[in-house]
Amino acid sequence: MSYFIRRMVRAARLEANLYAEVKADRNATGQAIAVVALSSIAAGVGSIPRGGPAGIAVSTVSALISWFIWSLLVYVIGTKVLPEPRTGSDFPAVLRAAGFAAAPGLIRALGVIPGVTAFVFLVAAFWMIAAMVIAVRQALDYGSSWRAAAVSVLSWLIQALITGGLMYMAQGPMAQK
Numbered sequence: 001m002s003y004f005i006r007r008m009v010r011a012a013r014l015e016a017n018l019y020a021e022v023k024a025d026r027n028a029t030g031q032a033i034a035v036v037a038l039s040s041i042a043a044g045v046g047s048i049p050r051g052g053p054a055g056i057a058v059s060t061v062s063a064l065i066s067w068f069i070w071s072l073l074v075y076v077i078g079t080k081v082l083p084e085p086r087t088g089s090d091f092p093a094v095l096r097a098a099g100f101a102a103a104p105g106l107i108r109a110l111g112v113i114p115g116v117t118a119f120v121f122l123v124a125a126f127w128m129i130a131a132m133v134i135a136v137r138q139a140l141d142y143g144s145s146w147r148a149a150a151v152s153v154l155s156w157l158i159q160a161l162i163t164g165g166l167m168y169m170a171q172g173p174m175a176q177k
Helices: 003-012 016-024 026-046 055-081 091-100 103-112 117-139 145-176
Strands: none
Touching: 003 016, 003 026, 003 091, 003 103, 003 117, 016 026, 016 091, 016 117, 026 055, 026 091, 026 103, 026 117, 055 091, 055 117, 055 145, 091 117, 103 117, 117 145
């Protein structure tokens, strides 16, 4: 098994050491981007029952945008709004950890199976939030898992509102035709 795949498996297993490792490894940026890309493509494939083949691109791009907004919010809220005294990180380090937190999203490809799409996406969302909590704790040097959970969930909720608003605005003119 390749080093990259082992890292994705460790991320999906919620191994805290993996998130500390990728935070510190500046060479892991490309791998983190690849994880996000694969997870986003899995979301596109998994959305076929809802959006058909044409929905693949929309769902893939939506997943990418959602992940980026979530990661940006994690960084801002985690370092500016809810930091701990020893919190210290830069945005690229947070992006690397958050990138690997997208690994559980690979299961979204199973959403292509008719009748299980919503369930698969729900499981993936909770699993990715759990991974993000661990990523945030490691990336921001938090001593408290509760603070990491608060930052992760608050950031996810704000991201969901922003992404939902963007999708509504993008579909508005199309829905009226």
